[in-house]
Amino acid sequence: MASVWFAVVILLSIQQVFAIHRECGEFKNLKNCNDCIRCGGHWCNDPNEVKRCSRDRSDSWCKGKTETLFTATRVEEKGTLLSPKYILQTLEVGSRTSLNFTFPSKTSEQKVTYIVNSTQNSDFQVTKQTYCNGETCTTTIEAAPETTFCAADGKTYEYFNVKVSVGGIEESSEIKFHVPCACGCSEAVEAMSRTCNRRGSYSCGVCTCEEGWVGTFCEEPICEKKRGDVPCIDSGRNYPECSGNGVCGRCDQCECFPDREGSRYFDKDNYCADICMTINDCEQCLESHLPGPCQDCNFPLFNRPLNQTLLTYKDDFNRKLWVKCNTTINDCNIEYAAMRESNGETFYMIMNSCDPVTGEQVVGGVSLTLPVVLGVIAIAAVAAATAGYVVWKNRTPPMPLTDPMYQNIDAEDCTGENPLYKPPTSSFKNPTYGKW
Structure with a gap:
């Protein structure tokens, strides 16, 4: 067996230096599909499954609803001297793979180096070992992305590359590992889903509830207080x-x-x-006919004369400011209009009541109550009667029938020529006659 010599040179192209820490020790606590995949687990899309994330799959767990991850089709291309020349394959977080490269060598001391770059961070392991036998050497590359490899904003898959070079050989080999970092279903979000009772978004079998609701299907309200x-x-x-x-x-x-x-x-x-229910509790105020504030109510309540024009006023939302109300007090039906100011002051105007003194009339924008109207009529009647009496008392006395002046009226006293009298016209000629 020939002696082995190797050197390692690692150059990292890091896009994200800091990985977001997540607790991958307890898979049962992972409630998000992306977090489960970043930790190297398997995700179940069934919302009724208690164990949503699992490191190992079994036949009895999440049947037919396991999230399918992106998997690249494995590609391998042979080289002339250093083979294979190119490899593409998927490598999941937490798993490990070994790849062998062969090349000819006339020396037992062959220099082999590799360069690594990644779209994520440096949380992966790459090791190399070279053995030579005769004039053929083999280099084994082992790679394993760690559970902190994928950042929180990682796409459906990320990758890292390993480029292998051998001294004296011009060509090099490249390995490209695709690493799943997110679930495809997480990109298909159903907003205000029926599954979530229209109170949250739904993806990967999980409801993300809007504020104020919790539960698997957003069915439970978060209550600070109850009735x-x-x-x-x-x-x-x-x-x-x-x-x-x-x-x-x-x-x-x-x-x-x-x-x-x-x-x-x-x-x-x-x-x-409503405002009617609130005012109806102040019966003494509704029975009273005195204008102004009512002291027999537990909130600021004011009685004002009826003004029909006010009943047509509306707010910026086209809602009537004055609301018609009614109530019954001591078998008397009272109809009134009510409104409330922004400061809490409440006003009402009596429209109909069993007591006739509550009848009102609006003239020129000024409300005159029935007693005032009747008082004005009474004063006018007294003044007219007084004037008539004075005229009658100061009249000229009539001439007695026995007065000689009354009896000595002769016929000649009844004749005379009226200077204004003119005799009637006996004939008249029409100037337009015969011209038609």
Whole structure:
């Protein structure tokens, strides 16, 4: 056996110096297909499989749903002196392979070197050993990418090359290893998937839930607080749990309807109670006819005269600012309009009530209540009566029938020529007669 001499020269072309650390010791804790492949495991696309990532495959595990990785077709090309000249093959993370190169040599001390470059980092092993027998030498190259070879942003596959050179021989050999670094299914993401209850994206059999939801199929809400009363497990129930203005959603919280009349005032923290429900609790205020603030309510509530023009006002979202409400107090049906300012102040205007003094009239934008109108009419009537009495009291007394002036009226007193009198026209000639 001839003596063996070898030298190793390694030049690395590193695109990413730092590898992202991942814990590959516990495969059961890997919940991502890409992480599983980077650790050299096998991934199951079945969402109901408890063990999603496994180092070893068995016949009873993940039948028919194992993620298929990219595999390059092995290519080998023979050389003239150094053979093979070119090799292409797939090498998975955590696995190892050995390749032999032969070349003629007239000396037992042959210099063999290799150069390595990679699209990832330096986390791989390459070793070389050369044996010579007579005039033929064989160099064995062993390569193994480590579990930290693939970076987190690695593509479906990355690669590293090993170029082998022999002193005295012009041609060289090249080995290209394709290393799977990601799952193909991870690029086919189904956003807001039905599988994930429309609450997350779905790929590689895994739901990535949106904020506020967890679970295999994003079925479990993350709740900071709950209502505290009887849980509403049926989202179709909307009364009385949500005041008829919403449905009971996740975390047993009411989700108010956004498109109903008065929805701008729905209180999500109070079972979607609307503004009418809130004001109806202040019965003494609704029974009172005094304008201004009401002291018999636990929130700022103001009574103002009815103004029909205000009922047409809308906000920037084309929603009415004033909402029509009604309630019954002591068998009396009260109809009113209500609105709430951004500062929490609430206003209402009585529209109909059993008490006639609540009737109102708007003139020129100023609201006149019924008592004021009646008062004005009464004052006008008194003034008219007083003026009539004064005229009647100061009238000229009538002439008695026995007065000689009344009895001595003769016929001649009743004749005379009226200076304004003209006799009627007896004839008239039409100037247009006969001209038609």
